[in-house]
Amino acid sequence: MTAPAGATAASSVLSTPALEVRDLVVRYGRGRKARSSPPAVDRVSFDIAPGETLGLVGESGSGKSTIGKAVLGLQPPSAGTVRVHGQDITGMSLRERSRRVADLRVVFQDPYSSLNPTRTIGQTLVEPLRLMGVSGAEAVQKARSGLESVGLPGDAVDRYPTQFSGGQRQRIAIARALVCDPKVIVLDEPVSALDLSTQAQVLNLLADLRDQRGLSLLFIAHDLGVVRFLSQRTVVLYRGQVMESGPADAVGLTPRHPYTLALTAAAPVPRPAEQAARRNAREAAGFGMASAASPGATGCPFVPRCPLSTDVCVEQRPPLRLIDQSSTACHHAERVPAL
Ligand SMILES: Nc1ncnc2c1ncn2[C@@H]1O[C@H](COP(=O)(O)OP(=O)(O)O)[C@@H](O)[C@H]1O
Ligand code: SF4
Ligand SMILES: [Mg+2]
Incomplete structure (x- = not known):
């Protein structure tokens, strides 16, 4: 069943979206076995307006990184389209993207593995600029000002990744994404590997950069609170x-x-009383208990974990439908208890 038009995550975007993902399907592997198992990404659609941040949240294995990789051209989609400012880039090679799609960049989760330890910070930051045809001296100047824009000294260009902390490395990874002056950045769990206080600093930096530069962000995380x-x-x-x-x-x-409600269990709330009230509401409704039901091939994937599931859930995949301000794929959304 295809999600109805208008039931995508699209907002009231009047201008051309900065990033547009339509009916994206990604399957790993080949052959009959791959075709018969559920895809890693199954008919996902969303838009991001210029200057907007869209948070993509879900537990580990829910397909977040796969969506990011498909957007970036690192994993070919089985179906669907990806457009940046209206330009269809779905089938564009990585080589072509590095020259032509300066508008789209990425920051990955792990600040330790995402920077090459044998290259100076300057060499790492200059590389994407050189691919874009920027001359040597100008590229170094842009690398310096990129570092300064993330709160690091320009002379960090001469140092190596091992000379920086995790939070500083993630700032360098952000600077690397920024040097080409992109309009859209995919951030795949950019703060998940950092301690809490460093997380807050990097999140504030991202919010400032977004507001100053009018960036559109696809912000991937497993924590609903961080996304919010x-x-x-x-x-x-x-x-x-x-x-x-x-x-x-x-x-x-x-x-x-019901799944979003379950996710709130994993999102820490600073006030203990609120946390306890949320936990009580969830437990009273039976969330967190295993259910005997198994998901039908055509039904709702949340059936085995859902205390509200009925026969219709096993048989029919619920379409996204608008309730108040949110689109929800649940047959019984009206019965979901308040937090
Ligand atoms: N390279 C791969 N080959 C085969 N399966 C993969 C590959 N990468 C991810 N998957 C599978 O695709 C699903 C989604 O994974 P992923 O996009 O990494 O989720 P998330 O980022 O939300 O943790 C998982 O079931 C995962 O096992
Ligand atoms: S459709 Fe049914 S099983 Fe799926 S989340 Fe809603 S109530 Fe639960
Ligand atoms: Mg991931």
Whole structure:
């Protein structure tokens, strides 16, 4: 079943979206076995407006990185399209992208493995600029000012990654993404490997850079609270499918999907009383208990974990439908308890 038009995560975008993902399907592997197993990403659609941050949230294995890789051309989609400012880049090779698509860059999760330890910071930052045809002296100057824009000294160009902490390395990875002056950045769990206080600093830096430069961000995380801090809108993913999408506050505070409600368990709340109230509401509704039901091939993927599941859930994949401000793929969204 295809999600109905208008039930995508699209906002009221009037201008051409900075990033547009339509009916994306990604399958790993080849052959009959790959075709018969569920895809890693299953008909996902969303838009990101210029200057907007979209948070993509879900547990490990839900398909977040696969979506990021498909957007970046690192994993070919089985179906669907990816457009940047209206330009279809779905089938564009990495080589072609490095020359032509300066608008789209990435920051990965692991600040230790994402920087080459044998190259100076300057060499790492200059490389994408050289591929774009920027001359040597100008590229070094851009690398210096890129480092300064993330709060590091320009002379860090002469040093190596091992001379920096995890938080500093992630700033360098952000500077590397920024030097080409992109309009869209994919951030795949950029703060997950950092301690809490460093996380807050990097999130604040990202928010400042976004506001100063009008960046559009696809911000991937497994923590709903982190996503809410930075995003205007949130898309909740489970087993490759969109479960819920809508304004970040609506999704975070009044979840309409049982899976989003379950995710709130993993999102820390600073006030213990609120945390306890949320936990009680979830437990009273039976969330967190295993269910005997198994998911049908055509039904809702959340059936085995859902206390609200009925026969219709096993048989029919629920379409996304608009309830209040959020689109929700649940047959029984009206029965989901308030937080
Ligand atoms: N290179 C790969 N080959 C085969 N399966 C993969 C590969 N990468 C990811 N997967 C599978 O695709 C699904 C989604 O993974 P991923 O996109 O990494 O999820 P997330 O980023 O949300 O943790 C998982 O079931 C994972 O095992
Ligand atoms: S459709 Fe059914 S099984 Fe799926 S989340 Fe909703 S109530 Fe639960
Ligand atoms: Mg991932």
